[in-house]
Amino acid sequence: MMVSQDMAPHGRLSVKAWARGWGREQARGAPMILWKEFSKRILLWTIGGTLFLSMLLSLVELFSLLWKFLARDAPLLHIMQWIGLGTPKHLVDSLPVAFLFAIVITLSNWHVNNELEAVFSAGISLQRFLLPLFVLALAFCAAEFYINDAVSIPFLRIRNTLQSEILKEPDSRATVPGFIAEGGRFVYTYRYFDEKHMRLYDIVIVERDRAGNVLRKLSAPNARWEGGRWVFPNATIYEESNGAWRYARIAEFSDPAFAEPPSGFSRPTTDVRLLSTKGLQDQINFLKAAGLPWVDAAVEKERRVSFSLTPLIVIGLAGVFAGRFRKSIFLLSMLFSLASATLYYVAQMIASLAAKAGAVSPVLSMWGVVLGFSAVSIVAYLRART
Numbered sequence: 001m002m003v004s005q006d007m008a009p010h011g012r013l014s015v016k017a018w019a020r021g022w023g024r025e026q027a028r029g030a031p032m033i034l035w036k037e038f039s040k041r042i043l044l045w046t047i048g049g050t051l052f053l054s055m056l057l058s059l060v061e062l063f064s065l066l067w068k069f070l071a072r073d074a075p076l077l078h079i080m081q082w083i084g085l086g087t088p089k090h091l092v093d094s095l096p097v098a099f100l101f102a103i104v105i106t107l108s109n110w111h112v113n114n115e116l117e118a119v120f121s122a123g124i125s126l127q128r129f130l131l132p133l134f135v136l137a138l139a140f141c142a143a144e145f146y147i148n149d150a151v152s153i154p155f156l157r158i159r160n161t162l163q164s165e166i167l168k169e170p171d172s173r174a175t176v177p178g179f180i181a182e183g184g185r186f187v188y189t190y191r192y193f194d195e196k197h198m199r200l201y202d203i204v205i206v207e208r209d210r211a212g213n214v215l216r217k218l219s220a221p222n223a224r225w226e227g228g229r230w231v232f233p234n235a236t237i238y239e240e241s242n243g244a245w246r247y248a249r250i251a252e253f254s255d256p257a258f259a260e261p262p263s264g265f266s267r268p269t270t271d272v273r274l275l276s277t278k279g280l281q282d283q284i285n286f287l288k289a290a291g292l293p294w295v296d297a298a299v300e301k302e303r304r305v306s307f308s309l310t311p312l313i314v315i316g317l318a319g320v321f322a323g324r325f326r327k328s329i330f331l332l333s334m335l336f337s338l339a340s341a342t343l344y345y346v347a348q349m350i351a352s353l354a355a356k357a358g359a360v361s362p363v364l365s366m367w368g369v370v371l372g373f374s375a376v377s378i379v380a381y382l383r384a385r386t
Contacts, residue, residue: 031124035132042102042136049098054090058083074166082166085159088152092144096310097341099140103133103318104337126384130319137311145308149276157274168192168201181260184208193265198225200265203232205258215240229259272300295362299355302366303348309370316377319384344373
């Protein structure tokens with residue numbers, strides 16, 4: 001039985017056959033079938049790569065905190081919930097890199113199989129061949145921005161609260177680790193304040209006289225707020241008496257003098273990473289009006305908006321490697337695309353640090369990187385081998 005050379009495995013037309021057919025039908029319109037097949041492969045590779053990279057990021061985060069979870073005997077359900085709440089953020093962060101790799105992998109495979117040359121021979125330039133990717137990139141840009149703003153950030157706030165409850169550590173609300181009350185009479189230090197259950201952990205209180213001399217010291221593994229005062233179970237008290245120090249262990253201790261309200265142990269959130277874009281703008285306006293440092297919030301806002309345009313940039317960075325190599329095509333294409341992605345992220349990090357240090361404005365630093373790489377991407381797209 002003779003098999004036509006135009007037939008690919010499973011009885012489907014090969015790209016070469018499609019290209020030859022389109023070469024004869026250039027006057028009739030755009031190569032829609034080829035664009036459809038190419039976009040389908042890019043989309044599948046992007047989805048698979050995004051899921052893989054997000055899973056990898058989740059595992060890295062989990063392993064970095066696993067020993068703390070085990071030390072606190074965290075329930076498996078809470079750990080799984082913690083992983084799930086961080087997944088939207090990882091998906092958003094992984095999408096541009098996965099899109100870059102999807103383009104490079106697909107073009108490299110077609111180049112190895114001489115299918116890309118068949119497309120070029122049919123009169124379809126690489127620039128025209130990559131046009132459908134701009135539609136995908138625009139969709140990815142919009143999805144990345146809105147999913148990050150509406151889903152991943154609210155999930156991260158819940159996740160941080162859950163993590164603080166599991167590990168008994170301060171969360172993004174930036175709990176105050178210690179402060180002086182009543183003009184220096186009491187000094188409070190502690191490790192963690194559970195605002196939901198009104199509990200302090202690893203609390204130490206030092207009471208002093210007007211001259212600053214220590215009169216009493218109290219330490220307890222935790223304290224709970226009851227009846228307008230703090231109750232300290234298993235408390236250890238050191239107290240001066242007639243020039244000598246004595247200590248006592250009390251199963252449950254309470255003193256009206258230790259009545260600092262719970263509101264003094266925490267302050268509103270200042271972590272700009274957990275604010276929506278509108279919340280960031282409100283925070284910037286508030287900080288400017290109050291004369292407080294506002295650069296960090298401005299940098300985060302500009303970084304978030306500019307980063308959502310990354311899928312558009314990677315088209316030119318990936319297309320420039322198509323057909324550039326004659327040997328080790330896949331390996332070299334992946335290596336150079338990874339290097340370009342790394343350079344982009346490093347440039348963003350340096351620009352962010354420069355803006356926070358006051359060397360340049362937040363708008364100029366973050367958008368300068370995007371515009372610079374956009375220019376490189378456009379030049380690479382226009383000059384790509386075809």
